[in-house]
Amino acid sequence: MSDPTVSTAPTATADVEIFDPPLCCPTGLCGPVLDTTLIDLSEALLAVESDGVTVTRHQMASDPQAFMRNADVYRLIREHQLAILPVTVVRGRVVKTGEYPTLQELEDELEPCEPSAESESAQTGSN
DSSP states (O other): OOOTTSOOSOOOOSSEEEEOOSOSOSSSOSSSSOOHHHHHHHHHHHHHHHTTOOEEEEOTTTOHHHHHHSHHHHHHHHHHGGGGOSEEEETTEEEEESSOOOHHHHHHHHSOOOOOHHHHHHHHTOO
């Protein structure tokens, strides 16, 4: 039985969505020690945004409804609690949980699917 508070309709308009764990700030620039993981993430997101990719970050404290609107994210949190965060969703598909993606991982997930030589020959009818 599905939870009536969770929409299964696709709501993602961003190419990349990051569902952050509770943070004091998403930049990593707060407090006495810099969080280099968050700085690296910010740089990676800026890099893919410069290529025209849309990115949205969701904070549990300021946007809890986003966590409930995405059925996959909601299910993961119900099954694994907050330990599953962060969750990275690329074009509606969960691609990484438990840690932030690297720039290379984001680029790999964002690459358009290129048809293989086998599927191309099948489409053209050559053997």
